[in-house]
Amino acid sequence: MKAIDLLKKFTIIFVLIGLVIVFSVINPVFFSVQNFTNIFVQQSYVIIAAIGLAFVMISGGMDLSVGYQMSMVGIMTALAMMWWNLPMPVAVVIGLATGVLLGIINGVAAVSLKVHPLIVTLGTMTIFQGVSYIISNSNPIFGLPDSFKFLGQGYVLGIPVCVLIMIVIVALASLILNKTYFGRYVYALGSNDEAAHLAGVNVKWMKVCVFIISGFCVAISSIILVARAGSATSATGVGTEFTCMTAAVLGGVSFKGGAGKVWGVITGVLILGVLSSGMQIIGLGTYPQYVAKGLVLLAAVGFDNYQKTAKVKKVD
Amino acid sequence: MEPILSLNHITKLYPGVVALNDFSVDFAPGEVHALLGENGAGKSTLIKVISGAIAPDKGEIQFKGKKYSKMTPAISRGEGIEVIYQEFNLVDTLSVAENICMGERYGRFVDFKKMEEKAAEIFTKFKIDINPKETVESLSTAHKQIVEISKAISKKCDLLIMDEPSAPLTVNEVDAMFDIVRTLKAQGITIIYISHRMDEIFTIADRVTVMRDGGFVKTLYVKDTDRDELISLMVGRELSGTYPAPEKTYEEELFRVENMSGNGDKDISFSLRKGEILGLAGLVGAGRTELARLIYGADRAEAGKMYLEGKEIAIKSTSDAIRSGIGLIPEDRKQQGCFLEQSIEWNIAFNNIRNMSKSGFVDRKKVRETSEKYCDILRVKTPSLNQFVKNLSGGNQQKVVIAKTLAAQSKVIIFDEPTRGIDVGAKHEIYELMCSLADEGIGIIMISSDMEELLGMSQRILVMAEGKINGELEKEKFSQETILKYASNC
Ligand SMILES: Nc1ncnc2c1ncn2[C@@H]1O[C@H](COP(=O)(O)OP(=O)(O)OP(=O)(O)O)[C@@H](O)[C@H]1O
Ligand SMILES: [Mg+2]
Numbered sequence: 001m002k003a004i005d006l007l008k009k010f011t012i013i014f015v016l017i018g019l020v021i022v023f024s025v026i027n028p029v030f031f032s033v034q035n036f037t038n039i040f041v042q043q044s045y046v047i048i049a050a051i052g053l054a055f056v057m058i059s060g061g062m063d064l065s066v067g068y069q070m071s072m073v074g075i076m077t078a079l080a081m082m083w084w085n086l087p088m089p090v091a092v093v094i095g096l097a098t099g100v101l102l103g104i105i106n107g108v109a110a111v112s113l114k115v116h117p118l119i120v121t122l123g124t125m126t127i128f129q130g131v132s133y134i135i136s137n138s139n140p141i142f143g144l145p146d147s148f149k150f151l152g153q154g155y156v157l158g159i160p161v162c163v164l165i166m167i168v169i170v171a172l173a174s175l176i177l178n179k180t181y182f183g184r185y186v187y188a189l190g191s192n193d194e195a196a197h198l199a200g201v202n203v204k205w206m207k208v209c210v211f212i213i214s215g216f217c218v219a220i221s222s223i224i225l226v227a228r229a230g231s232a233t234s235a236t237g238v239g240t241e242f243t244c245m246t247a248a249v250l251g252g253v254s255f256k257g258g259a260g261k262v263w264g265v266i267t268g269v270l271i272l273g274v275l276s277s278g279m280q281i282i283g284l285g286t287y288p289q290y291v292a293k294g295l296v297l298l299a300a301v302g303f304d305n306y307q308k309t310a311k312v313k314k315v316d
Numbered sequence: 317m318e319p320i321l322s323l324n325h326i327t328k329l330y331p332g333v334v335a336l337n338d339f340s341v342d343f344a345p346g347e348v349h350a351l352l353g354e355n356g357a358g359k360s361t362l363i364k365v366i367s368g369a370i371a372p373d374k375g376e377i378q379f380k381g382k383k384y385s386k387m388t389p390a391i392s393r394g395e396g397i398e399v400i401y402q403e404f405n406l407v408d409t410l411s412v413a414e415n416i417c418m419g420e421r422y423g424r425f426v427d428f429k430k431m432e433e434k435a436a437e438i439f440t441k442f443k444i445d446i447n448p449k450e451t452v453e454s455l456s457t458a459h460k461q462i463v464e465i466s467k468a469i470s471k472k473c474d475l476l477i478m479d480e481p482s483a484p485l486t487v488n489e490v491d492a493m494f495d496i497v498r499t500l501k502a503q504g505i506t507i508i509y510i511s512h513r514m515d516e517i518f519t520i521a522d523r524v525t526v527m528r529d530g531g532f533v534k535t536l537y538v539k540d541t542d543r544d545e546l547i548s549l550m551v552g553r554e555l556s557g558t559y560p561a562p563e564k565t566y567e568e569e570l571f572r573v574e575n576m577s578g579n580g581d582k583d584i585s586f587s588l589r590k591g592e593i594l595g596l597a598g599l600v601g602a603g604r605t606e607l608a609r610l611i612y613g614a615d616r617a618e619a620g621k622m623y624l625e626g627k628e629i630a631i632k633s634t635s636d637a638i639r640s641g642i643g644l645i646p647e648d649r650k651q652q653g654c655f656l657e658q659s660i661e662w663n664i665a666f667n668n669i670r671n672m673s674k675s676g677f678v679d680r681k682k683v684r685e686t687s688e689k690y691c692d693i694l695r696v697k698t699p700s701l702n703q704f705v706k707n708l709s710g711g712n713q714q715k716v717v718i719a720k721t722l723a724a725q726s727k728v729i730i731f732d733e734p735t736r737g738i739d740v741g742a743k744h745e746i747y748e749l750m751c752s753l754a755d756e757g758i759g760i761i762m763i764s765s766d767m768e769e770l771l772g773m774s775q776r777i778l779v780m781a782e783g784k785i786n787g788e789l790e791k792e793k794f795s796q797e798t799i800l801k802y803a804s805n806c
Contacts, residue, residue: 179677179678180673180676180677180678181669181670181672181673181676181677181678182676184662184666184669184678187655187658188655188658188666191655191656191657191658192651192652192654192655192656194651194652195646195651195652195653195654195655196655197614197634198612198614198634198644198646198652198653199634199638199666199667199720200633200634200635200637200638200639200667200724201634201635202633202635258655258657258658259657
């Protein structure tokens, strides 16, 4: 492969490296193991949720309800421990089961209503929001046990537990998407669902499956987030869907479906993470960060499109 | 006479492919000029150069006396060049009328009535009944093609380029289209006509240019040449003009359909022997593709039973069909047949990917070997198996679709328009492939709108009309007239 092709293929990795260099030059504090660990710890839950969302997006769908799924999972897990006094592992299982259930609801609704998942999850998002607040009665749930907080704050062999969990999820997702026939079905669904149907893929079942995967990832992500905070509220995780979407699109996941890579999604999340952390360190607050993130997204997507159309003009 | 369009020394390179190689040709005003060449010979690339969809790497284009180093779509349209591309360029969600009148303006507001009238007028010329208000996505492939043609001819132009316009059409529509082409020609419009159907070239063209591997071979007057000469110029070797036939015959029944209904088809029963090639004839809308989809489980049947090798099989989904050993090669390669944004290898292995996996994991070596094997058998022309399918020429895309179904190892294969857009050489390869499949005992159901091929290849023909089987013909009784009589239901 020629250098120029490499540059094109891995543009966003170079963007990430570029950002790291810029912030390190402005303030050398940025360039430290401590800071990089922080970024990973802070972003691990986003990466996990974004990977779940990427499954749905690659299959040609969309999930707007990620944030309120997180909210519901957080509340359910916390109340299982605090109100029902269940042991931590059981509560975690309940949390995961909630995520899977919400995924099934999204998937089944999308398939049976024959409506684009974007619209379906616009609806379920609102429903999940309502249910979450009804259950929690708008009260935060405090004082979660240490054994649970360990998932978000603990270390094993010097590595943060949440980062370990993230690594496992990343490895599993890459394996599924790249090496299994199930992964090919996901791409096929997003590339051409009619051709997939005629090739013997159970399209409806696959659509439900990707939502289940998404729900499961979102549940893990929510559990980590709640464990880090040490408390759960119905506002936990809300807004994550847009961070995830931004990261996925940055990372080259196609809005139309059929394309996207796990490493791209991770890079996308890290770019956003480096931007917040870097701007924080050089003393810019939350609002300028929003502006910067939006600009980076537009620039990256714009550049990508420019490249593609330039190629079309030249080659096609 | 001054040529209206001259191409001088045009060269176009793609990674690993010379699509056009120092190509020069002249087109005279008011002629119907056919372009002939194998799949991947560069025909579509040539017309894209003329229309400005792509820019040549070298060479010069001269149109109506003006010279250009490259065209742009805006210039070519402004100068009066209209193109019917090989692949559909319609907006699926808009109405037929809106598609036909796309880019035109009458007054300040959208005038639906006027657009619909205009569309209806063209359809009357085609003697075909399409509702201008219908959305394009609800149309059959053939009707979409008619809309595509109508869109081009509704504009005023001096040069009309038609890239395989007849591929999805049946006899009657092709005749109607030729009438229209003759009218346009009488008005002095120059027409560049691309088709893999030889008889059409002799019917409609004045001159024909043969190209091979992106190079110019010869331009001839149609009246001075014949089929065999053109074929040998085109493929560079002799091809027998006759259709091959399977060597073995089997007596036992392989597959039987009883009282199948659904999808607009009513009460269909027939049986298929082992190693038999059964043709399905009918006009557009006769329900042939619909029947194929019922058998394949792509649409749910309302009633009916199917038996394979004497045992009843229940097919509720396409995966049931594939598992039982029924394969379908769908008619519309772009929409139904392949994944354009994925590689050739990925596509070919896809239908059978579960069996090429061990406990869920894809066996890359097996995938590669299988796709290499079928690419070889079908002679897919590509620099690499990693090439995206969208970068292949139309005919080679079709070969990938066929390879994909073959790789799934079926006992009954339904070929729905298998040679649409495929050159004579490759057609022959597909015929021979069908025969060797039949020799292995595989039963073949072939749907084709190319009458000659249907008569040549089938051992028995079922004629469908309005969702019913209207007649059955044994080989000795084959004739175009009888088939058309049954097909038009009188
Ligand atoms: N965008 C592209 N990228 C790479 N190769 C291409 C591209 N478009 C066309 N080609 C190659 O250029 C060659 C000529 O293709 P072209 O589409 O002109 O063939 P064609 O004569 O129209 O064939 P067919 O009869 O199958 O339609 C083919 O080998 C094809 O694979
Ligand atoms: Mg072509």
